[in-house]
Amino acid sequence: MGTGIPATPVMKGIVKQVLSGDAVVIRGQPKGGPPPERTLYFTNVTAPKLARRPTAQISRFIQEDEPFAWDAREYLRNKVVGKEVLFTVETKVASSGRDYGTLYVGGPDLESAENVVESMVSQGLLEVRKEGLKSADESVQKLTVMEDTAKASKLGKWDPEINSKTKRREITWFIDAPRNFVDQMKGKPVSAVVEQVRDGSTIRVFLLPTFHYITLMISGIKCPYFKRDGEEVVEEPFAGEARYFVESRLLQREVEVVLETVSNDNFVGSVVHPNGNIAELLLREGLARCVDWSMAVVTEGPERLRAAEKVARDSRCRLWRDYTPPVASTNPEDSAVYTAKVVEVVLGDTLVLKTPDGSFKRVTLSSIRSPRLNENDDGRKLRPLYDIPYMFEAREFLRQKLVGKKVSVTVDYSQPPRDGFPGRTCATVVASGINVGEALLSKGLATVARYRQDDDQRAATYDALLLAEQRAMKNGKGVHSRKEPPLHRVTEVSGDVGKAKQFLPFLQRAGLVDAIVDYVFSGSRLKLYIPRETCLVTFLLAGISCPRAGRVMPTGQEVPGDQGGREALQYTKETCLQREVKVEVESTDKGGNYIGWLYLPDGTNLSVLLVELGLSSVHGTADRSVHASKLHAAQAMARDASLGIWKDYVEPTAAEEETVSEETERKMNYRTVLVTEVTEDAAFYVQYAEFGTQLEAMVQQLQLEYARDPPLAGAYRPRTGDVCAAVFPADGQWYRCRVDRLLANASARVSFIDYGNSAVVDQFASLPDAYHISKLPTQAHCFRLACVRLCDSDGDARADAVVAMRERLVNQHLQLNVEYTAGGVQYATLKTTEGEDMGGELIEEGWVLADKRREKRLESLTHDYAICQESARKSRRNLWRYGDFMDDDASEFGMGKR
Numbered sequence: 001m002g003t004g005i006p007a008t009p010v011m012k013g014i015v016k017q018v019l020s021g022d023a024v025v026i027r028g029q030p031k032g033g034p035p036p037e038r039t040l041y042f043t044n045v046t047a048p049k050l051a052r053r054p055t056a057q058i059s060r061f062i063q064e065d066e067p068f069a070w071d072a073r074e075y076l077r078n079k080v081v082g083k084e085v086l087f088t089v090e091t092k093v094a095s096s097g098r099d100y101g102t103l104y105v106g107g108p109d110l111e112s113a114e115n116v117v118e119s120m121v122s123q124g125l126l127e128v129r130k131e132g133l134k135s136a137d138e139s140v141q142k143l144t145v146m147e148d149t150a151k152a153s154k155l156g157k158w159d160p161e162i163n164s165k166t167k168r169r170e171i172t173w174f175i176d177a178p179r180n181f182v183d184q185m186k187g188k189p190v191s192a193v194v195e196q197v198r199d200g201s202t203i204r205v206f207l208l209p210t211f212h213y214i215t216l217m218i219s220g221i222k223c224p225y226f227k228r229d230g231e232e233v234v235e236e237p238f239a240g241e242a243r244y245f246v247e248s249r250l251l252q253r254e255v256e257v258v259l260e261t262v263s264n265d266n267f268v269g270s271v272v273h274p275n276g277n278i279a280e281l282l283l284r285e286g287l288a289r290c291v292d293w294s295m296a297v298v299t300e301g302p303e304r305l306r307a308a309e310k311v312a313r314d315s316r317c318r319l320w321r322d323y324t325p326p327v328a329s330t331n332p333e334d335s336a337v338y339t340a341k342v343v344e345v346v347l348g349d350t351l352v353l354k355t356p357d358g359s360f361k362r363v364t365l366s367s368i369r370s371p372r373l374n375e376n377d378d379g380r381k382l383r384p385l386y387d388i389p390y391m392f393e394a395r396e397f398l399r400q401k402l403v404g405k406k407v408s409v410t411v412d413y414s415q416p417p418r419d420g421f422p423g424r425t426c427a428t429v430v431a432s433g434i435n436v437g438e439a440l441l442s443k444g445l446a447t448v449a450r451y452r453q454d455d456d457q458r459a460a461t462y463d464a465l466l467l468a469e470q471r472a473m474k475n476g477k478g479v480h481s482r483k484e485p486p487l488h489r490v491t492e493v494s495g496d497v498g499k500a501k502q503f504l505p506f507l508q509r510a511g512l513v514d515a516i517v518d519y520v521f522s523g524s525r526l527k528l529y530i531p532r533e534t535c536l537v538t539f540l541l542a543g544i545s546c547p548r549a550g551r552v553m554p555t556g557q558e559v560p561g562d563q564g565g566r567e568a569l570q571y572t573k574e575t576c577l578q579r580e581v582k583v584e585v586e587s588t589d590k591g592g593n594y595i596g597w598l599y600l601p602d603g604t605n606l607s608v609l610l611v612e613l614g615l616s617s618v619h620g621t622a623d624r625s626v627h628a629s630k631l632h633a634a635q636a637m638a639r640d641a642s643l644g645i646w647k648d649y650v651e652p653t654a655a656e657e658e659t660v661s662e663e664t665e666r667k668m669n670y671r672t673v674l675v676t677e678v679t680e681d682a683a684f685y686v687q688y689a690e691f692g693t694q695l696e697a698m699v700q701q702l703q704l705e706y707a708r709d710p711p712l713a714g715a716y717r718p719r720t721g722d723v724c725a726a727v728f729p730a731d732g733q734w735y736r737c738r739v740d741r742l743l744a745n746a747s748a749r750v751s752f753i754d755y756g757n758s759a760v761v762d763q764f765a766s767l768p769d770a771y772h773i774s775k776l777p778t779q780a781h782c783f784r785l786a787c788v789r790l791c792d793s794d795g796d797a798r799a800d801a802v803v804a805m806r807e808r809l810v811n812q813h814l815q816l817n818v819e820y821t822a823g824g825v826q827y828a829t830l831k832t833t834e835g836e837d838m839g840g841e842l843i844e845e846g847w848v849l850a851d852k853r854r855e856k857r858l859e860s861l862t863h864d865y866a867i868c869q870e871s872a873r874k875s876r877r878n879l880w881r882y883g884d885f886m887d888d889d890a891s892e893f894g895m896g897k898r
Helices: 069-080 116-122 138-152 178-185 239-250 278-284 303-314 391-402 436-442 462-475 497-510 565-576 606-612 620-624 628-640 654-662 689-708 795-809 838-844 856-875 885-889
Strands: 010-020 023-027 037-042 084-093 098-105 190-199 202-207 212-218 226-229 232-235 254-263 266-272 337-346 350-354 360-365 406-415 424-431 512-522 525-530 535-541 580-588 594-599 671-678 684-688 723-728 733-742 748-751 758-761 781-785 813-822 825-831
Touching (some): 010 239, 069 116, 190 239, 212 254, 266 278, 278 303, 337 391, 337 565, 350 406, 360 436, 424 436, 436 462, 497 535, 497 580, 497 594, 512 535, 512 565, 525 580, 565 606, 620 628, 671 689, 671 795, 689 733, 723 758, 781 838, 813 856, 825 838, 838 856
Parallel strands (some): 212 266, 535 594, 781 825
Antiparallel strands (some): 010 023, 010 084, 190 202, 190 254, 512 580, 671 684, 671 813, 684 781, 733 748, 748 758, 813 825
């Protein structure tokens, strides 16, 4: 026990830190924040010097311990750190500002407390100073006697038989390959001593017994921190309180750390302490927030950390004092849990589901971000599925695993519509006990969406998703791979007659060909992806006539469908959309579409199946196929059972048959139109005269509005398919348009939706709501001349025909009658107010040819056009100026069949 009690004032405090064997930092009691601190250096003694971490500023300091320096530090640390002590200050040095005094521990007063300085001198860990001391000083004399006794007993540093090298640490201040070091630790706890608390979530420790000195960021959390602004250190709110919270519990305490990963050469890991998890305590006190980037590597899992943060958030503690909880959704579907069947996979993160009640829902995988394209500056039209790296692989992974399967759906949150995009329902989807989003991430076929720290709109299994993404990153899978992404050179054959004829022989010789149904247009019209030829084709089911479903045109106009069309479309979708099927190609039509038979995975002929269910009828071409008997038998069964389109079928009487034949006569319903444009392929656009005044007023108002308030250049960035406003280069005025294709240099090719012409423009603006197509639909309507065709074998003749059409039609008020529709295009006749047929005139002048049609109601029209063509041939006008060129188109002259 201490004797010779000094008369200097006795003070109390708690030892925060031991700097060396002869210096400690003592703090007071906290009052409304971190407490004051003072450093006490032991009087009359010196301790061996500890090595200092080398930096550019302190390279002059010793880089190696003096013998017994660590032993002295550890003796003092174990004795006093975190404990209440008494101390006296005998000397204050004005030049250095240091306080020199004596430290007491273990008692309420100096008489009963232990004099720490004397104890350390007795153990041979401190050396009494000889210079500048008063030999008559009683305390000095006592220390000298204790030192002599220690020397005589060969204690501590006075033992000559102890090799001084064994009492020096071999410190590794810097680790060259931190990632390899983490892998070597294999996730096992390592003993350590906390040497510094930089902020609440970052500490520096010595790993024992190897003495590796590392900076450790506590995984899963982030505390407010201190940042330097020039010479000034700026403290974020609660940064000091968070640091004190950790210092008072961990500084210079023995802990275990688990190294989990690396971030910018700093180690990330968990701190294991017998009294609890410091990360969890910080979160519960509102002194830290969970961070997603390191939450996935937390050894003990994220659940307890998330729960602790929720406690602070709900109580609005400290960092959460201004927290406002999200408004609860009034939509009952936002908290729904249900089972459904996957009908379709939309790209890489969205599913179309059929619920048990027969309704269809579109859900997006929660917190999943499908692959993205960094840039697309080549001006070509983007096909996301094939042009975005790994998008095809993501879609295929989900398609093969989910389409046609039942899944469990848990809705996590909903996103409202924004920036022109529709709202989304985001859910966690589980198939056969496996989280679909997690499986997608583990393959490297998606990434996890990042959120603000206060954003709760995320997947319930968000931390598991982060862990799956981290595994994929570590293994270099998918989008995280350093290899070049796979290329998908898919040829689009649909609608291209030349390409369709090129592929036809290969498909016919192949017999049954494997295909994947990519899209369903109607009950009998599908788009197929054929892996063998890496091409996309439009495929028509042979032998049947299927009713069309209603559809919405790009202009926003709704086109009603036929009876049973919607049911046929839905059945075909559910039966074969995104399924692997086999097809047998027989021929192509004039539009470049393939015609043939499609077989489901179980071998069922889809044409026969649709007829059997009353969703289609047998077409006359079926009689030439081997399936004719099956088709007719199926139709008879469906008709007898009154299924589908046969529900209200009644056998017609002779009188009714006669009436039907009379209704096949050509219908005349002429409307006055203004022809505004003739395209290079001889299509023409018209405006209906009854809307002319309304259109003219709208255009004038639009141009006046932009003249009064000109749009800022670059403020609006168009996307392909957008309806917006653009400046027509010819007159410098603003008009409504649709973006067809983005080009380089911030320009785009657009179609002016009220006139039908197109141009390359570079001035765009968003379209005010008052001028949207919902207020005034698209005014340019596309048609082709009925029973008229161009000369296919002569490019110059085609160009001359287009010029002739422009001269006769553009800016003319004419009478238009729709005759028929083919391939989604309306064919019409045009007449002048005097009754002159413009199609017949063009044929008679030899610019175009008459097209033969089989419809009985068009017999009169085709007959008249044939007479006009004969007149042009005999008079050798234009196409016929060298005689009857049609005979030269025979195969023996090297020309293809028409």
